[in-house]
Amino acid sequence: MTALTILMLAIAYLLGSISSAVWVCRLFSLNDPRESGSGNPGTTNVLRIGGRFPALLVLVFDVLKGTVPVWYSYHLGLEPVYLACVAVTACLGHMFPLFFRFKGGKAVATAFGALLPLGLGLASIILLSWLIVLYLSGYASLAAIVAFSLAPIFTWLIKPDYAIPVAILSSLIILRHRPNIIRLLRKQETKIVYKNNK
Template identity: 35%
Template structure:
C-alpha cells in the first residue's frame, strides 16, 4: 500500500515538475532582460527560438535553441529518477510540452512547442531503437528521404509533413500497445498538426505554380492505379494482366490514331478529359507508357516485385514531378537533380511500408529504387 502511494505521488510530482520545467521560456526571459520587450508583441509574436534570433540576436538565441528541445527530455529523465513508470515518465515529457505552450505566468500564451516536441520525439526514437521496440532499419531508411526533402524544399514544415506519417506507421506497426509508442505517436501528431497549419497559412505546397506544366487530372489520378493491386489480391494475376493490358491497348490505339491524323490529334489534345500534354503531340503519352510498363511488370515478375514497382511508379513519379518542377535548380537532361533525389529517396522510404506487407528486403528495395530513378531521369522519351 505504501509503495503504491509513493509511486502515485512520484508520478504526480514528475508531471508537475515537467510542466514547471516546460513553462520556463528563455526566449521570453531574454527578451525582457536584454531588450526590455515582450517577444509576443514582435516579429512572429511567438516567444520561440526563431523569433528570438530575429528580434534579440543569434548569440542569445543559442540558449533557447538548446533548452527548448531538452526540456521534455530532462523532464522524462527526472521522472524516471523519481521512480515513475514508463507511461508517466513520457507523460512528464508531454507535460513539459504543455508547459511550454501554456505557461501559467504568461496567461497561458507561450510558444508553439515544436522544438520541445521534436526533443521528446528524438528521445522516444532512441529509447525504442535501443530496446528493440523499433527496427533501426526503419530509421535508416527515413534519413535519406528527410535530408532530400529538407535540401530540396528548404522547409522544415514540408519535411515534417512528409516524414512524420512514415514515423507513426513505423511505430504503430511494430509495437502498437507500448506506452512509449502511443505517447510518442501523440507527440508526432502534435508536430504534424503544427506543420500542416504552417503549410496552409503560408501556402507552402502551392500547386498553382506548376499547374501549367502538368495535367492535374493525370497527376492526381495516378494513385487510382493502386486498384490493380487490389484486383490482383481479389481476383488473380491473369485478371490484372488482361485488364491493364486492355486499358493500355486502348491508349496505344488512341495515341497511334492521333499521331497519324492531325485533326484527331488536335481534337484529343484540346478535349480529352484526362488531357494530353502539348509535348506529347508527336509521341506516345506517359499514360500509355505507364500502362504498358505496368502490364509487362505484372506479366513477368513475382507478386512482391510487381507490387513494389507499381507503388514506386505511382508515388515516386508524383513526388519527383512536384518537387522537380517546383524546386528544381540543377538541370540534368530534361529533368532535375532535385527530382531524381526525391524519386530515389521517397521510394526507399516507401519501402518501410512495403516490407511490412511483402516478403521483400532492403537490398531489393534499394536496387529497384535506384534502377527506377535512373530510368526516370534519363532522356528516354
Template identity: 45%
Template structure:
C-alpha cells in the same frame, strides 16, 4: 502514485518556462509574441533577434525536454509515467501556465524529450527535419513532416511503448502549425533566416 503525479506535474511546470521569452527579456529584445509570426520559438527569435538569441532559445527548449525525462527516469522506469512526463513537458511548452497559456509549437521540447526516451527515434526525426529544412527552407514544413514521421519511426525501431505519446504530440504539433499551413498553401510562409 504520489511520485508519479509529481513527476508529470513537474514536467508540465518545467515546460511552461519559455526559453524564447526568457532569452528575449535578458537580451533586451522585443517579446517574440509581438513580432513576426507571434510564436515564442527559436525560428521567430532568429528572424528578429539574430542567431545567438535563437541558438540559446533552441538549447533551452530542448533542455526542458531532456531534464523532464531525465528526472522522471531517475525516479521510475514505468513507461506510462515516462510517456506522461514527455507529453506534460510538451503541453507545458504549448500552454505555459506562467505566460497566460500562450506558448510555442513544441518542436524543440518534443525533440529533447524524445532524446532521452528513444534516442534512435529522436535522431531519425532530427535527420528528417534537417533534410526537409535544407530541401525546402521552411521550418514549419520540416517540423510537420518530422512530427508525422515520428510514430512510424517508433514502430519500425520497436519502441512501441511511446507510439501513442508521439502520435498525440504529432497531432498537437500539426494543430499548432495551422497558420503556417495556410501560409504555405498561399505561398506566404517565411523561409528559414528570412527577416520581416
C-alpha cells in the same frame, strides 16, 4: 496514477512554462517575440528577430525542458503511457505557460527533447528528417510537421513499445501547427530569414 507520476507531471508543466524565448529576448534587449515577427515565442522567431546566438540559447533550453522531466521519469520506471503524459505536459507548459499568460510557442524543440531519452539513434533520425525538409523547402514549420509525422514510424521500427506515446506527442505538435499548415497550403508561409548577430 501514483503520487510520483503526478509530481513528475507538475514538474514537467512548470518547467515547460518557463519561456526561454521571452527571457533570452529580454537579456539581449530584443523585442518581445510574442509581439514581433511571427508572434511565436520559439527558436525560429528569435532567429528572425535576434540572430543565431540568442536563437541557439532558446533552442538548448527548450530542448532541456522536454529532456529533463522525461529522462527522470524514464529512469524512475514510469510506464510508457505515463512517459507520454509527462512529455505532453511539458509541451503543454511550453504552449500554454503558466508564467506568461498562457501564450506560448509550438513546442517543437521541447517535444524533440522529450524524445531524446528514448535513444540518440531515434533522435538523430528525426533530426535528420527535419534538417532535410528544412534544407529542401526553407520552411521550419514544414520540417517540423514532416519530422513529427515520421517520428511514430521511426519509433515503431526502433523502440516499438513507445510508438503509441510518440504518436500522441506527434499529434499534439502537428495540431499546434494548424495555422502553419493553412499558410503552407495558401503559399503564405514565411521561410526562415537569417539575420547577422548584433
